[in-house]
Structure formats: structure tokens, C-alpha cells
Amino acid sequence: MTDEISLLPPAASSVAGHTDALFYSLAGFSTAIAAALALLAVAFCIRYRRGSRASRQGARRHANGLEWAWTIAPMTVFLGLFAWGAYDYARLTRPPADAVPVLAVAKQWVWTLQHADGRREINELHVPLGRPVRLLMTSQDVIHSFFVPAFRIKQDVLPGRYTSLWFTPTRAGTYHLLCAEYCGTDHAAMVGGIVVMPPERFAQWLQEGDRGPSLARLGMRLFRDSGCAGCHNPQSSVHAPDLRQLFGRRVFMQDGSQRVADETYLRDSIVEPRKDIVAGYEPIMPSYAGQLDEEQIGALVQYLRSGAAPEESP
Incomplete structure (x- = not known):
């Protein structure tokens, strides 16, 4: 697995940068609002503490302009962040037509993955660098959740129905695959890896080893x-x-x-x-x-x- 130490795992998919930008924007704006409110509260507590000489004459009970400003401005920013997130989420629901198909079946406590040509994998998925990959997923027993932190993607995998997920890897390497939904005794052991390979090496890998019919x-x-x-x-x-x-x-x-x-x-x-x-x-x-x-x-x-x-x- 990658050994980089940072605030977040390495961004290794086409959507990771967009997700990080949204996260940092939301965290930054929330921190700025919280800091401003905290500073104002401290300043008012000091200035208008009991015994201070600050004038309390002519205090206004309402400041309509200020009240409208502190209501509309944050609401506008948060609606903008919501629209940004909704747009990015909508893109995740529309996989490219040429995406590489993979069937994923979750079981207690393994990931079973099968490529369209019949090559099967357990707890490991090889994918080509720079090519979109679409997972069609279901569970054979309980609810699981397919989570790849480096790709910034997570999707619940449900028994009795299909869910799908797609990504385009942008960095070669091996990245953690986790189950993010408690699924029983060995939930913590339900781990694997996504191996991102150059396209020519991936094509060679597909031809190697045993595989059944497509x-x-x-x-x-x-x-x-x-x-x-x-x-x-x-x-x-x-x-x-x-x-x-x-x-x-x-x-x-x-x-x-x-x-x-x-x-x-x-x-x-x-x-x-x-x-x-x-x-x-x-x-x-x-x-x-x-x-x-x-x-x-x-x-x-x-x-x-x-x-x-x-x-x-x-």
C-alpha cells in the first residue's frame, strides 16, 4: 500500500481532487464562521462585562440590515456548496459508456470480483490506469460498503438489489479497499486492495493466470x-x-x-x-x-x- 503521510490519503482518482476541494471549502467556511462568532462572543464578553465603563446608552434592539446580512450571506454560500456537491454527486451516477465492467459480490467477509472476460479475484481488483471502471455490486448476505479512501468513493452494497459505482484511477499503485459498514464478527478483516496498472500491463495481466468463461x-x-x-x-x-x-x-x-x-x-x-x-x-x-x-x-x-x-x- 502507499506509505505517504498526509492529512488525507493520496488523491488517486479523477473525482478525488473535486471531492477534496469541496471538503476543504466546506471545512474552511465553517471554520471561518465559527471563529468569527467565537471572537465576537469573546469581544462582547470583555467589553460589556460587569463593571466595565463601556456605554450602554442608546442600545438598539434590532439591526435589520445586519440581521438580513448574517442570514442571507451564509445561506447563499451554503446553498452554493450544496449545488457544488449535488453536481459532483450527479456525475458519479453517470458512468462513461466505455467503462470497464466488473461484477462485485460481497460476502462475509470477502470481496469477490469478476472481470467481463472471466478473470476472477478475491479481495483484490486490478484496473487499468486512466480508464474508467464501473462496478456492478450486490451482497450475498448482509449490508456491506465498498470504500476506497484514495479514490474518495464509497457505496453501500445491499442484499437483494444492485448498486453501481465508477471511478477513473489517475495514479499507479496499490490502494486500500475497505468495508465501511459493520457486517459481523470479522468486519475489520474484510480488507483488500485496488491495483492500478498501466494499460499495457493490465492487458498482459488479463491474459495471465486461470480464468473461466466470460x-x-x-x-x-x-x-x-x-x-x-x-x-x-x-x-x-x-x-x-x-x-x-x-x-x-x-x-x-x-x-x-x-x-x-x-x-x-x-x-x-x-x-x-x-x-x-x-x-x-x-x-x-x-x-x-x-x-x-x-x-x-x-x-x-x-x-x-x-x-x-x-x-x-x-
């Missing part, structure tokens, strides 16, 4: 072996939705509502098929909850996200 290919096998193709194949006699090019489309439900077919919708359709019934179809699909683990569900989602037809190889 996530999309594994999902294709599960789609076939779990019986999904029997209903969702366009030539099937069963009346089931066509899943080709489904990801990102707007889906209309029987109750008149609409949903965008993102990763969460695809996962819900696998484990809770009766939660949202597509308009024009009967609720006949069985639930796969308990039959597939989170890594298998993630592979199925990746396969459907790839847009391949049920009978095609991605």
Missing part, C-alpha cells in the same frame, strides 16, 4: 441450462417476452407503469418475476431465487445486457 458466455450457458431459452426463444410455443436487445429499453407493465430495463430490472425479473408483470403476458415464470447464486445471476444479467439473442453466442 460473464456473458457463462450467462448464455445458464440461460440455456436453466430452461430460460425454452420460453424466451423467439421460436418457442410459450408466450414469453422477447429478450433480444432488451437492455435499456422502456418496458410497459400490466398496471400501466413503465420501467427501464436496467440491471436491477433484469435481476428482479429473475428472482421476483411476479413483481412487475409485462403488459400482454401471463405471470407464469417461476422464481429462480435460491436456485442461482449472486454470481450466476450477475452472469445472466451480463448476457442479457450484451443484447445477444437467446440462441446466440455473445
Whole structure:
């Protein structure tokens, strides 16, 4: 891990500098207001202490101009800081289209991470320098929290749903990966590292070591072996939705509502098929909850996200 000693960990991602600037601005403004109020309080206590010769004649009960000033000025600054933070947060919710995909499954008490090409890692994630990386995350048991201090990013990882997080590393090295949510007895041992490598070295690393089939290919096998193709194949006699090019489309439900077919919708359709019934179809699909683990569900989602037809190889 990095050995630098500073007020904050080294800034090693594209958002770290923006986050630090916001933090220092908020801390600095709050400190300035607190210091001004403390100095005024001390000055008034000394000047107007009992027995002092300070004149108390003609004291005003109200100073409207001053009251408006000390109300509006700090409020304007804090609203500006809020808008600044909201803008930075909104950017974190929109990953670049070319982000490197990684599936992360949290368990007591390890991080399981799998690259799209099938390379798997435990408590360590290798990523390319200067390339955006998007994590699709879920938990197999309790609430965890994916925290990389050097990147200034943290995201809760929840059982039963997907959360996502993206970052662009800007400095090569190895950085702490922590769980920031108490998750049981060995919570403190749930640590790992993010290894940032030059792109050419990362490409070489991907080719080294053992790896299974890609996530999309594994999902294709599960789609076939779990019986999904029997209903969702366009030539099937069963009346089931066509899943080709489904990801990102707007889906209309029987109750008149609409949903965008993102990763969460695809996962819900696998484990809770009766939660949202597509308009024009009967609720006949069985639930796969308990039959597939989170890594298998993630592979199925990746396969459907790839847009391949049920009978095609991605």
C-alpha cells in the first residue's frame, strides 16, 4: 500500500481532487464562521462585562440590515456548496459508456470480483490506469460498503438489489479497499486492495493466470441450462417476452407503469418475476431465487445486457 503521510490519503482518482476541494471549502467556511462568532462572543464578553465603563446608552434592539446580512450571506454560500456537491454527486451516477465492467459480490467477509472476460479475484481488483471502471455490486448476505479512501468513493452494497459505482484511477499503485459498514464478527478483516496498472500491463495481466468463461458466455450457458431459452426463444410455443436487445429499453407493465430495463430490472425479473408483470403476458415464470447464486445471476444479467439473442453466442 502507499506509505505517504498526509492529512488525507493520496488523491488517486479523477473525482478525488473535486471531492477534496469541496471538503476543504466546506471545512474552511465553517471554520471561518465559527471563529468569527467565537471572537465576537469573546469581544462582547470583555467589553460589556460587569463593571466595565463601556456605554450602554442608546442600545438598539434590532439591526435589520445586519440581521438580513448574517442570514442571507451564509445561506447563499451554503446553498452554493450544496449545488457544488449535488453536481459532483450527479456525475458519479453517470458512468462513461466505455467503462470497464466488473461484477462485485460481497460476502462475509470477502470481496469477490469478476472481470467481463472471466478473470476472477478475491479481495483484490486490478484496473487499468486512466480508464474508467464501473462496478456492478450486490451482497450475498448482509449490508456491506465498498470504500476506497484514495479514490474518495464509497457505496453501500445491499442484499437483494444492485448498486453501481465508477471511478477513473489517475495514479499507479496499490490502494486500500475497505468495508465501511459493520457486517459481523470479522468486519475489520474484510480488507483488500485496488491495483492500478498501466494499460499495457493490465492487458498482459488479463491474459495471465486461470480464468473461466466470460460473464456473458457463462450467462448464455445458464440461460440455456436453466430452461430460460425454452420460453424466451423467439421460436418457442410459450408466450414469453422477447429478450433480444432488451437492455435499456422502456418496458410497459400490466398496471400501466413503465420501467427501464436496467440491471436491477433484469435481476428482479429473475428472482421476483411476479413483481412487475409485462403488459400482454401471463405471470407464469417461476422464481429462480435460491436456485442461482449472486454470481450466476450477475452472469445472466451480463448476457442479457450484451443484447445477444437467446440462441446466440455473445
